[in-house]
Amino acid sequence: MPLSESQLQTMVSINDTVSPEDVADIYLPLVRLVHLYYESARQLYVATSAFLGDPAQKVPYVIGIAGSVAVGKSSTARILQALLVSRAVAPKVDLVTTDGFLYPNRVLQERGIMHRKGFPESYDRRRLIQFMVDVKSGLPNLSVPIYSHLIYDIVDDQVQVVDRPDILIVEGLNVLQRGGQPSRRPQLFVSDFFDFSIYVDADETLLQEWYIDRFLRLRNTAFRDPSSYFRRYSELSAEEAITVARRIWREINWVNLRQNIEPTRERADLILEKGTNHTLEHVYLRKL
Template identity: 55%
Template sequence: MNNTIPPLSTFSPYLSFTREEWAHLRDDAPLPLTEAEIKNLQGINERLSIEEVNTIYLPLCRLLNLYATASQKLHQTTNVFLNKQEKKVPYIIGVAGSVAVGKSTTSRIIQALLSRWDNHPKVELVTTDGFLYPNRILESKGLLQRKGFPESYNIRRLMKFLYNVKAGNPNVEVPVYSHLAYDILPDACQTIQQPDILIVEGINILQTGKQTDEASGPQIFVSDFLDFSVYVDASEQDLLSWYLKRFEILRETAFQNPASYFHRYASLSKEEALQFARGIWRDINGMNLRENILPTKYRSTLILEKAADHSVEKIQLRKI
């Protein structure tokens, strides 16, 4: 009898795929986006090709379509069992990962592709930036320099939003965050009106940690409301490189706007700007990544591992 203990990798809860293996899972799903549409969806320092969409995102959205369709049928079956009138419940997809990893681009591509399927044409996208506390509150709590850390978010309000959406409630409002003003816009909101699919993008959607809710009962986390989650991954070296490149582009563009919160940095030299950006990464983004974001990686349903050129080189899908 062989008593050899297999390596820990044998017990991985994930199935791993190379680009080539994953691309075959596209089956015959057509590409509904033009090159111009794809260009409009990419980030400011990303170059998203048709080949990347075909190879990575079409198979992913085919899988999401199958999952969402199965979920719709499960809800219908449950309502029959409970003798309840059917109520539209959206399928919620979370997209997590570090600052500068490309979560927004991934979310926009998924939204654009999924909205072309006939059985779920209404796909909405929100970011958890809208659930950051306003700057005035962060300042009063001494947390302005920890924006993005768990304590800088109004998690209670975020979970109330997800609860209302998952309950099928119409016209659920989301606060709006402005990257130009670097703050919540007090008189603006995004209204979510019973979508077929809701994509929630944010660095904090898979985090747990101790909650400060005084109410008794079991702890509930944001991830409890997600049907599927994607973690966009990359090495910290690449993340820093992408962050610095993005900061330099913003210094030459958005920061030039006098209304920008970061307008004060527009006059910095390239060397000064890079030194400042490195400090932000060291003291805020990098620390937050290691302490709060990266530990949630293996709580996701699917992991997209990126190479230095932003292309996805490996995919891990959690086993059912």
């Protein structure tokens, strides 16, 4: 095991559970698979550049991770990042979440879509696509806005710098989505820039249960912070908190899951399917 149990716990989200057995049985084989794909892609890129007489420059291998709210995408992304580094698959592995490309709250409020936060229209898709173009162009020192779940908004004057990593992991709700309005002009999507993609899946009943559980835990922790956007929820009774969490899930997160997230499941190269207690029960790999 390249990760101790204490290290593993620092990577797992508040309502998630990942066992050492999951790491040994699922994540380590996944890292070996990614290593094979990464090396093959790198060799092909070098060979193509030589064929064209164009000196090869460093272009990151991009892994996309998608899935519902509360399914454990962030845990998967952080564990995968740590294992790729610890197993020396690549010297430098960066992780970016698409939360940083959400419009600031003031913009969402101006457009009347604050209640649609997390839906495709709540993201600055042009800026996100430009970031992916720049990544695959091998450009250095790219800036990514930082999102705070505590204040529920973009943090002013703070950025994450992405400087030509060997592997870049991009994690977000809708990163595998395609579609939109018909257009005569070619359309680009975030997923067009992925070399490998993962969808973290679970039954809707479990997702709702995990979301409510996370809400209750945050009610007793982060929501109590005076600077928390959700400070008002910390005063709710357990019964009131469950009612509020269930309503938010039903009116927002479940709608987004059904309309935008779940339909992208079959587009992934690999699906990690979770069962009770977040246990990884099935792995589906696209062969072709």
